[in-house]
Amino acid sequence: EADIYQTPRYLVIGTGKKITLECSQTMGHDKMYWYQQDPGMELHLIHYSYGVNSTEKGDLSSESTVSRIRTEHFPLTLESARPSHTSQYLCASSEFGQPHNEQFFGPGTRLTVL
Amino acid sequence: AQTVTQSQPEMSVQEAETVTLSCTYDTSESDYYLFWYKQPPSRQMILVIRQEAYKQQNATENRFSVNFQKAAKSFSLKISDSQLGDAAMYFCAYRSATGTASKLTFGTGTRLQVTL
Numbered sequence: 001e002a003d004i005y006q007t008p009r010y011l012v013i014g015t016g017k018k019i020t021l022e023c024s025q026t027m028g029h030d031k032m033y034w035y036q037q038d039p040g041m042e043l044h045l046i047h048y049s050y051g052v053n054s055t056e057k058g059d060l061s062s063e064s065t066v067s068r069i070r071t072e073h074f075p076l077t078l079e080s081a082r083p084s085h086t087s088q089y090l091c092a093s094s095e096f097g098q099p100h101n102e103q104f105f106g107p108g109t110r111l112t113v114l
Numbered sequence: 115a116q117t118v119t120q121s122q123p124e125m126s127v128q129e130a131e132t133v134t135l136s137c138t139y140d141t142s143e144s145d146y147y148l149f150w151y152k153q154p155p156s157r158q159m160i161l162v163i164r165q166e167a168y169k170q171q172n173a174t175e176n177r178f179s180v181n182f183q184k185a186a187k188s189f190s191l192k193i194s195d196s197q198l199g200d201a202a203m204y205f206c207a208y209r210s211a212t213g214t215a216s217k218l219t220f221g222t223g224t225r226l227q228v229t230l
Contacts (some may be wrong), residue, residue, distance in 0.1 A: 004158075031216060042118075042205065042220040058217070090159065094216055103218060105151075105159040 003027050006091050006106035013081055014114050021076045021109045023091030030096035032074040033103065036060060037088045049074060050096070081113045116141045116208050120221035127196045128229050134181075135191045135224045137206030145211035148182070148189045149218070154202040162204070165189065167211070193226075201228045 004025040013019055025032070030051040035043040035058075045058030049068040063085070064078050074093075078085055091106040117140045127133035139148070150162040165173045165182050172180050177197075181190045193200055206221040 033217075040123075040203075040223065040225070042222045043218075044220075045217055048217065059219075101216065102149075102161045102164070103216070107156075107158045 004091060004093055004104050004106040006089075006109050008109060009107060010110050010112075012112045012114065015080075015082055017081050019078050019081055019111070021089055021091075021111070023074045023076070023106055024072050025074075025091075025093045025104070025106075026072060027093060027095075027104065028071065029093035029104075030071065031094045032068065033092040033094075034058070034064075034066060034074070034076050035090040035092065036062065037090055037108075039088070043090060047076065081111075083113045086111060086113050116143075116146075116210070116219050118206050118208050118219050118221035120206055120224050122224045123222070124225045124227070126227040126229060127193070127200075129196055129198060131196055132192060132194045133196055133226065135193075135204050135206075135226070137189045137191070137221055139187050139189065139206070139208050141187070141208065141210075143210055143212070147209045147211060148180075149207040149209070150178070150180070150189075150191045151205045151207060151220075152200075152202045153205065153223075154199075159205070163191065196228050198228050198230075201226055 007022045032049045034047040037043045044060035046062040047066040090108045092103040094101045094103045146167045148165045153159040163175045177194045203223045205223045207218040
């Protein structure tokens, strides 16, 4: 399996709480991505990063924010969680360069907001 | 914008048999990449196979092969000699060959069941 990790794997939290989903990779990849995936549905890109201090919004609007202070770390934060944020969040990374480069995915965080 | 369509929400195949998963896409670009990803239950998504649009030869990886029809914008996945471990969600994905973002556009997925 790929060397990309996400914590926590499962999170149940109340409305209004601030949460941070962690994502780390040990492959030295410059590019990192966050996808949102509802059960049985496709993945939607919500954030991506080319490298340190680079962050961009993805195709799906999201109230979450991200930061990239270190190459290996790409956390996602929700300042005030709502039930509409209930979903699975997948982190991925890839090498900079050829567009055919594979994206490696983490195991995902399944978030439930009550 | 590119779109990817997987018209088969669920498929079932008997062990050792062959199954084909369908994928069509829409794009105005001439150079791009197509991927099939596998997402097993509660496990990480992994790449199954990739195809470069400028290559006419269909990609093959062991029991997995694709039928890439560029003019028809079709990219189906054939799994031969199906095994129980092939049971998973399969996602077709598109990536433009231009730009540096390397963003993937995914289809809605096909859930494959493998029966004895």
